[in-house]
Amino acid sequence: MIRRAGISLAALALAAAPAAVMAQSRPPEAQTPARVFDIPAGPLATALDRFSRQSGKPVLYRSAEVEAVRSDGARGSLSPDAALGAVLSGTGFEARRDRSGAVAIVRSAAPAEGGAQTSRLDDVVVTATKRSENVRQIAGSVTALNNAALEQIGADELDEYIGFVPGVTFNRQSSTVTIRGVSTTTGLDQGQGSTGYFINDVPLTDPYYSVGVPNIDGFDVESIAVLRGPQGTLFGSASLGGAINYKAATPKLDVLEFHGETALESVHEGATGGTAKAALNLPVIDGRLAVRGTYVYREDAGYIDNLGTGTPDENRGVTQGGRFQALWSPAEGTTVSYLYLDQTQRSEGTSSDRPTLYGELANSTVVPNRSKFATRIHSLRLDQDLGFGTLTATATHHEKALAAVTDITAAYGAFVPGVSPLLATQDYGSKGETFEVRLVSKPGRFEYLVGVMYDRTRERFTDRYLGEGAAASIETAWADTFGPGIGAAAAPEDVFFTSDLPFVGTESAVFGEASYKLTPELKLTLGGRLFKTESETTSRSSGFFLLFSGDVLAQELDGSQSEDGFNPKVSLSWTPDDHLMAYATVSKGFRFGGPNVNAGLPGENIPPTFSSDSLINYEVGVRSTLLDGRWLLDASLFYIDWSDIQLRLGTPTGLAYGTNAAGAENKGVEVSSVLFPFEGLSLRTAVTYLDASLTEGFEPGAGAPTVPSGTTLPGAAKWKVSNILSYDWTAAPLSPTLVLTHQYVSESYSDFEATGGTPQGDYSKFGARLELAIRPTLDLTLYADNIFDERGTSGGFVDAESFVRSIERPRTVGATLRFRGF
Numbered sequence: 001m002i003r004r005a006g007i008s009l010a011a012l013a014l015a016a017a018p019a020a021v022m023a024q025s026r027p028p029e030a031q032t033p034a035r036v037f038d039i040p041a042g043p044l045a046t047a048l049d050r051f052s053r054q055s056g057k058p059v060l061y062r063s064a065e066v067e068a069v070r071s072d073g074a075r076g077s078l079s080p081d082a083a084l085g086a087v088l089s090g091t092g093f094e095a096r097r098d099r100s101g102a103v104a105i106v107r108s109a110a111p112a113e114g115g116a117q118t119s120r121l122d123d124v125v126v127t128a129t130k131r132s133e134n135v136r137q138i139a140g141s142v143t144a145l146n147n148a149a150l151e152q153i154g155a156d157e158l159d160e161y162i163g164f165v166p167g168v169t170f171n172r173q174s175s176t177v178t179i180r181g182v183s184t185t186t187g188l189d190q191g192q193g194s195t196g197y198f199i200n201d202v203p204l205t206d207p208y209y210s211v212g213v214p215n216i217d218g219f220d221v222e223s224i225a226v227l228r229g230p231q232g233t234l235f236g237s238a239s240l241g242g243a244i245n246y247k248a249a250t251p252k253l254d255v256l257e258f259h260g261e262t263a264l265e266s267v268h269e270g271a272t273g274g275t276a277k278a279a280l281n282l283p284v285i286d287g288r289l290a291v292r293g294t295y296v297y298r299e300d301a302g303y304i305d306n307l308g309t310g311t312p313d314e315n316r317g318v319t320q321g322g323r324f325q326a327l328w329s330p331a332e333g334t335t336v337s338y339l340y341l342d343q344t345q346r347s348e349g350t351s352s353d354r355p356t357l358y359g360e361l362a363n364s365t366v367v368p369n370r371s372k373f374a375t376r377i378h379s380l381r382l383d384q385d386l387g388f389g390t391l392t393a394t395a396t397h398h399e400k401a402l403a404a405v406t407d408i409t410a411a412y413g414a415f416v417p418g419v420s421p422l423l424a425t426q427d428y429g430s431k432g433e434t435f436e437v438r439l440v441s442k443p444g445r446f447e448y449l450v451g452v453m454y455d456r457t458r459e460r461f462t463d464r465y466l467g468e469g470a471a472a473s474i475e476t477a478w479a480d481t482f483g484p485g486i487g488a489a490a491a492p493e494d495v496f497f498t499s500d501l502p503f504v505g506t507e508s509a510v511f512g513e514a515s516y517k518l519t520p521e522l523k524l525t526l527g528g529r530l531f532k533t534e535s536e537t538t539s540r541s542s543g544f545f546l547l548f549s550g551d552v553l554a555q556e557l558d559g560s561q562s563e564d565g566f567n568p569k570v571s572l573s574w575t576p577d578d579h580l581m582a583y584a585t586v587s588k589g590f591r592f593g594g595p596n597v598n599a600g601l602p603g604e605n606i607p608p609t610f611s612s613d614s615l616i617n618y619e620v621g622v623r624s625t626l627l628d629g630r631w632l633l634d635a636s637l638f639y640i641d642w643s644d645i646q647l648r649l650g651t652p653t654g655l656a657y658g659t660n661a662a663g664a665e666n667k668g669v670e671v672s673s674v675l676f677p678f679e680g681l682s683l684r685t686a687v688t689y690l691d692a693s694l695t696e697g698f699e700p701g702a703g704a705p706t707v708p709s710g711t712t713l714p715g716a717a718k719w720k721v722s723n724i725l726s727y728d729w730t731a732a733p734l735s736p737t738l739v740l741t742h743q744y745v746s747e748s749y750s751d752f753e754a755t756g757g758t759p760q761g762d763y764s765k766f767g768a769r770l771e772l773a774i775r776p777t778l779d780l781t782l783y784a785d786n787i788f789d790e791r792g793t794s795g796g797f798v799d800a801e802s803f804v805r806s807i808e809r810p811r812t813v814g815a816t817l818r819f820r821g822f
Helices: 008-013 044-055 079-090 149-155 158-162 469-480 486-490 546-550
Strands: 037-040 073-077 093-097 103-107 142-145 170-172 176-179 195-199 221-227 242-248 258-267 271-284 289-298 317-331 332-348 369-385 387-407 423-441 446-466 495-517 522-543 554-577 580-589 614-626 630-648 656-675 681-698 718-730 736-744 763-775 776-787 793-798 802-809 813-820
Touching: 037 079, 037 469, 044 079, 044 614, 073 079, 073 332, 079 093, 103 546, 142 149, 142 580, 149 221, 149 718, 149 736, 170 793, 176 195, 289 681, 317 813, 369 763
Parallel strands: 195 242
Antiparallel strands: 037 073, 093 103, 142 221, 170 176, 221 242, 258 271, 258 813, 271 289, 289 317, 317 332, 332 369, 369 387, 387 423, 423 446, 446 495, 495 522, 522 554, 554 580, 580 614, 614 630, 630 656, 656 681, 681 718, 718 736, 736 763, 763 776, 776 813, 793 802
């Protein structure tokens, strides 16, 4: 659908040729003498570039159309026509020539065997199994969106594409993702989260309380794969419910390429925003060394008014940064790659409103709630073809930092009367190194993967509560209770609470999978991960609040926890032909445990540590290709047995701690359908039914009522539906493409209902996009999101003041220009 012309370096002279002229058919060239071609199997774009270089014939193609398609290549003494025919065989594309003899690669009039209709958006190569594999050949619940699919729905951010993936929910309150209902909160977990986040297989998840989840912009991303169900065998901790793996676009060794986009949009009852993005691929040594740079600036328009500061549309957000990659192939079969990522996300105010107190799209604080979150990654990777397999070694340094200021005047003003504003400052950070070495066999009847990994991450969480005049206020209000001089002692320099929590977590593992084809149709896969996790921390806190829980002004608590185990996986798949796969899988997940950082009062019995949950996923599924490739229908049925759940509980004095308690059953059905009724029209539908509830209740403590068995897990909406209808007028002027989208999520609760969880969900959103090919290298897209301005609640809680709601962004209209050069 996106008609940006991607032009190989050999085809620069043809860039100005009108697309209509290039698509005209003409008789084949006269017989050309044979020559030796060496074009290995791989991405179609790379194969076409190699053909152009080896044949000396310019080739013109659209990169967005062929980027996810693979070619079997061509080798041997062949005529150029025969070599090009071999390169295109089975891809769903064909070569056509204009009157000058220039070659254009266009989509075939009829679907290729196996469904060429689907090649642009659905034939996506991912590394969900730690090996490059077409997503439709994976025996498991994996949904992948390539760059063309992301552009089709206009997805920049995590929440903009995750809504179209079955079995997955975006928690706007914390910018986290829940997969198959595996979560006990729509906020941040007590310890490590239940969903893993990766880029190029590099972990972005923290081992303890999360510093933050980077929202990687979808521009110049080759694919985003969402793996549903536990992925502990290959991806390790944090993938208890599943994982999300970004794959950045890889540098191309022999193509000079540039593309970019800019957008301007307006939010109803809000401000305006926009984007500026660019990517450049530059071959340095032809066929040997290339670099690729990506830059992103995105300004998200605000729409929440701060009545306290008098600032309209205060929640403006800015994402800025990019990636630099280098790819070096010093010899045949050897590649060395480097990835540098640097991204900063800034928020100028809260994105929540208080509708019962101030009305819709309004909040009130004495000072703005601002935050800055930065992510930085250095990753070096070696891939060596050993003939019988590929050896991959990676070394990564990763770091994240969060700095935030929050107005806490309303929440704590009673303790420090007369002082305004009262502020909470957060200075959080994590730094670590991850190393992995793995050996992956060549495809065959017997396939295997073995590897080792090690990660050491250091986190630090520093919180300070302060306000000018706090010491004097505490002295005046509390001297009769705690004695004279309490103000200066409990709030030195007007800081009335300080907490410093350093944490070190290490994970080491040996992992592997082996597959054997019992028959040509039946394949058995066995896998496992032998792991060990270790945690150490020293919690230091001081200040006024400690007097209420321990009658002290300072305390220090050391803690450590370690755990080891084996994480197994078994899978059996049956593939009678290219149009059907059925599979059954049993997999297990795990995550870090950790020490508790509060000692509690005598008799409160806070456990010193909490450990990993126990979670086993049972799943059967089918992938089918019907109607000669015009209908893809996938379905999975799953049952999750979750026990010893990590929970955050509270003491009578209000201290929070982690423990293992209760159990849950998550069961459901996920269905994905892609239908091509006729040329140009496609309908994509995803439906999820989920029943996720406790099988054992628990006592949350801190005066809260019992959470009984049968309670629905937080954020576990029973129904989720999405639709994407697209029609492509290829023969009309400007080749317009119309895309209509719909998303529905049923009601759920932001937390356990008994502990004050608030309703969310139960709303639909509709969107529309019209794309026009202004020139072969320039597209214009006009769009409207949330057309009916649905004020859907996507998260919330109740504090001392009122109900706080995370709300869907109001109706947004805008335009995007995408362009490609060279």
